[in-house]
Amino acid sequence: MDTTDTKLRSILADVLGLKPGQAEAFTAETGLFGDLPELDSMAVAGLLTEMEDRLDIVIDEDEIDGDLFETYGSLLAFARAKLAGA
Numbered sequence: 001m002d003t004t005d006t007k008l009r010s011i012l013a014d015v016l017g018l019k020p021g022q023a024e025a026f027t028a029e030t031g032l033f034g035d036l037p038e039l040d041s042m043a044v045a046g047l048l049t050e051m052e053d054r055l056d057i058v059i060d061e062d063e064i065d066g067d068l069f070e071t072y073g074s075l076l077a078f079a080r081a082k083l084a085g086a
Contacts, residue, residue: 011055
């Protein structure tokens with residue numbers, strides 16, 4: 001795991017109140033929105049805010065779509081791309 005991966009897992013665990021070790025077990029194919037009951041539309045806003053704060057990125061509204069939260073891998077790829085462009 002790299003720093004971005006570790007931070008993103010920590011953000012998910014904290015924001016969603018996941019069980020200890022649950023986020024660490026995520027693979028790139030782990031489903032998020034629609035698969036994790038903790039990740040509902042209300043939690044998305046908190047998750048995005050924490051990602052901005054902890055990863056020191058800015059997420060524009062037009063970058064957010066359903067595909068972003070489809071899997072852990074898609075969310076991680078987005079975070080990495082934002083950091084690379086920062």
